[in-house]
Amino acid sequence: MASSERSSRREFMQIAGLAAGAAALVPGVTAIGAEVPAADRKPDAVLARLLEGNRRFVSGKSITVQRTPADFAKDAKGQAPLAAIIACADSRVSPELVFDQTIGDLFVVRVAGNVVSGAGAIVKGSIEFAVAELGCKLIMVLGHSKCGAVAAAIEHIDAKDSLPGEIGNLVSLIRPAVVTAKDLPGDRLNNVIKANVQKCVERLKGLEPIIAKSVASGDVKVVGGTYELSTGKVEVFE
Numbered sequence: 001m002a003s004s005e006r007s008s009r010r011e012f013m014q015i016a017g018l019a020a021g022a023a024a025l026v027p028g029v030t031a032i033g034a035e036v037p038a039a040d041r042k043p044d045a046v047l048a049r050l051l052e053g054n055r056r057f058v059s060g061k062s063i064t065v066q067r068t069p070a071d072f073a074k075d076a077k078g079q080a081p082l083a084a085i086i087a088c089a090d091s092r093v094s095p096e097l098v099f100d101q102t103i104g105d106l107f108v109v110r111v112a113g114n115v116v117s118g119a120g121a122i123v124k125g126s127i128e129f130a131v132a133e134l135g136c137k138l139i140m141v142l143g144h145s146k147c148g149a150v151a152a153a154i155e156h157i158d159a160k161d162s163l164p165g166e167i168g169n170l171v172s173l174i175r176p177a178v179v180t181a182k183d184l185p186g187d188r189l190n191n192v193i194k195a196n197v198q199k200c201v202e203r204l205k206g207l208e209p210i211i212a213k214s215v216a217s218g219d220v221k222v223v224g225g226t227y228e229l230s231t232g233k234v235e236v237f238e
């Protein structure tokens with residue numbers, strides 16, 4: 001790594017207040033995620049933990065820890081989140097609540113339509129950061145039923161009309177999923193929502209140099225899923 005790269009990386013970490021985050025992987029640091037043993041940080045173990053949390057959420061038995069002033073000091077020492085999640089910005093899709101996790105457990109990127117391809121460095125760089133610097137072994141792309149961004153993409157691509165501001169550019173990122181799902185049987189919106197998640201998963205799996213390498217070695221897993229608004233249930237498809 002060139003010295004300019006090293007210094008810009010260090011600068012970024014300092015700006016983000018995350019220099020202590022990498023150190024959070026060292027045993028003894030007491031952020032919530034850091035209390036999880038290494039074996040339980042592996043992708044399948046983390047996925048099982050999230051799905052167990054979702055089962056609690058669905059049945060109304062969430063046990064999410066409430067934070068107290070004493071916890072804030074511990075949280076400030078660093079972070080070691082278990083999973084990186086790209087979810088829609090929809091107000092009803094809150095990953096920490098849906099998976100019954102707490103502060104420090106999840107590194108979450110939220111953007112309307114949970115788009116990855118075309119979303120630029122902000123989204124992809126954030127996920128790379130979660131993997132390379134924070135040690136996340138599971139990446140999940142989480143779509144959801146009745147997604148307004150996906151519905152808008154279908155509607156406006158069909159009508160070939162334009163949307164104001166940057167909304168049109170945003171929904172155009174979902175166009176490839178609209179095309180892929182065009183002839184699939186069943187509910188069109190649900191098909192496009194799933195196709196959009198799958199395309200985002202594939203994009204991340206192939207994202208060089210960090211994520212593709214980690215996926216190929218089996219160190220990191222990328223999965224897609226959808227959240228059903230009417231039941232609270234997350235369905236994961238790999």
Ligand SMILES: [Zn+2]
Pocket residue numbers: 088089090112113114144146147148149150
């Ligand atoms: Zn949505």
